[in-house]
Amino acid sequence: MFERVSAAPADPILGLNEAFASDPRTDKVNLGVGVFMNDDGVTPILATVKEAEDRLLKGETTKSYLAISGDPEYDAQVQGLLFGKDSEIIANNRARTAQTPGGTGALRIAADFMRRELGVERIHVSDPTWANHGNIFKSAGLEVVSYRYYDSDTMGLDFDGMLEHLENVPESEAVLFHGCCHNPTGIDPTFNQWQQLADLAKRRNFVVLFDFAYQGFARGMDEDAAGLRAFAEQVPELLIANSFSKNFGLYNERVGAMTLVASDRHTADNAFSQVKTIIRGNYSNPPAHGAKIVATILTDDALRAAWIQEVADMRDHIQVLRDQMVQKLADRNAKRDFGFISHQNGMFSFTGLTPDQVKKLKEDYGIYMVGSGRINVAGMSKKNIDAVCDAIAAVV
Known part of the structure; x- marks a missing residue:
């Protein structure tokens, strides 16, 4: 019976990750997957999470x-x-x-x-x-x-x-x-x-x-x-x-x-x-x-306060990336105004890039994003933001 089952199309986001993983280029950038990453390209474990896990490990008595x-x-x-x-x-x-x-x-x-x-x-x-x-x-x-x-x-x-x-x-x-x-x-x-x-x-x-x-x-x-x-x-x-x-x-x-x-x-x-x-x-x-x-x-009042600060740090990091992206694209005389990116909220931005531009970014520059032009701003870092902005300025 299984032979009757046809292959499903790749998930637009998880399928993009698979394509990214198989790309041999060392300077590739993944702006598709929706996870926060720091300047080292790592999705970190929060310090408050590590502390809470340590307490759980020591105090847990059952797995019921x-x-x-x-x-x-x-x-x-x-x-x-x-x-x-x-x-x-x-x-x-x-x-x-x-x-x-x-x-x-x-x-x-x-x-x-x-x-x-x-x-x-x-x-x-x-x-x-x-x-x-x-x-x-x-x-x-x-x-x-x-x-x-x-x-x-x-x-x-x-x-x-x-x-x-x-x-x-x-x-x-x-x-x-x-x-x-x-x-x-x-x-x-x-x-x-x-x-x-x-x-x-x-x-x-x-x-x-x-x-x-x-x-x-x-x-x-x-x-x-x-x-x-x-x-x-x-x-x-x-x-x-x-x-x-x-x-x-x-x-x-x-x-x-x-x-x-x-x-x-x-x-x-x-x-x-x-x-x-x-x-x-x-x-x-x-x-x-x-x-x-x-x-x-x-x-826990102390852990809660520390966690709220960790979230604020992540939020501020993303906003810095948004502002830097806008400024760097303007510095490169990109043929459109990307100022709206600074005023959006959270990890994602609808850039307005066309499917053809998204395809060109992937094929020519190793910059991966969803076909709609949505990017995960938190996928950028001080190490790759210049390369991303160079590529976007080139395709627009």
């Missing part, structure tokens, strides 16, 4: 299963980061959190819940969006449609187009929002725009799902949650998928969570009981190690 919803302390800390420690949602016990295998696992659990329990058949995602969103939602049986988001003329947000589309979404359908550091564009709504979107969602009463994978990488922990919290103040029911791959550097530990917010604790309990049956039929219960690292750091 976690509950279906994961580590209770971890789940509580996730809610604190999302909504703030003084949140009415937490005070009134309206949220339930399930620890998941990464943000991807959280998205899939949310999708299954929407399809099975809410009868959602269609989800609206930004144009463009993370390449894997379509795979996740389609695998859960959802139809995926796009709402206007990126304005290629201004290299900014098409907010009017976004509002126009969302005003027509029926309440039986779902809408996905990127909480901050939009992937792939790096373009986020302003706080005023978030408030308008929250008001629209309340009026239209469609199902709201947040993908929140980069908290702390735009302006700060609380600042980056402002859009989500604006929704939380107005919309009584929310689904949130969050990840700690980036801000804790726990990429291969697969640490995420799916949080459900309901109008009251009784409704939350009932809905979450169905979330747990979905998890039980999928991966049964989550892995422990990564979540225990996060919980150890967030429940």
Whole structure:
């Protein structure tokens, strides 16, 4: 039977990594994969993570299963980061959190819940969006449609187009929002725009799902949650998928969570009981190690403060690279203005490079990026940024 199965196309991002790995050139640069790298080209383990792991190694007494919803302390800390420690949602016990295998696992659990329990058949995602969103939602049986988001003329947000589309979404359908550091564009709504979107969602009463994978990488922990919290103040029911791959550097530990917010604790309990049956039929219960690292750091005041500083250092490093890239391209008299890159948020930038230019960068210069022109700014360093800017200036 297996002979009937045809080969699947390569994943647009992971396939790019495979091509990069097989390239024999020593001066090649990978701007495709979404991981933070330091100036040595290494994705580092945070000092707070190493300290937490040391404590766990010395104090751990069992490898028994976690509950279906994961580590209770971890789940509580996730809610604190999302909504703030003084949140009415937490005070009134309206949220339930399930620890998941990464943000991807959280998205899939949310999708299954929407399809099975809410009868959602269609989800609206930004144009463009993370390449894997379509795979996740389609695998859960959802139809995926796009709402206007990126304005290629201004290299900014098409907010009017976004509002126009969302005003027509029926309440039986779902809408996905990127909480901050939009992937792939790096373009986020302003706080005023978030408030308008929250008001629209309340009026239209469609199902709201947040993908929140980069908290702390735009302006700060609380600042980056402002859009989500604006929704939380107005919309009584929310689904949130969050990840700690980036801000804790726990990429291969697969640490995420799916949080459900309901109008009251009784409704939350009932809905979450169905979330747990979905998890039980999928991966049964989550892995422990990564979540225990996060919980150890967030429940210790000194470690938490040190972690927040480490995230700030990563955020500042990316912003320096953005500003340097803009200046270096201007110095090379690139035949277009790349100033917008300085004003985008997070790890990614939608550069506006065409597929032909992306292909030429790969073939002629060993600079790898996604075909859409999205780059991982954090894939650059002081060692390779000049070569990257030389190549981009040449192809444009």
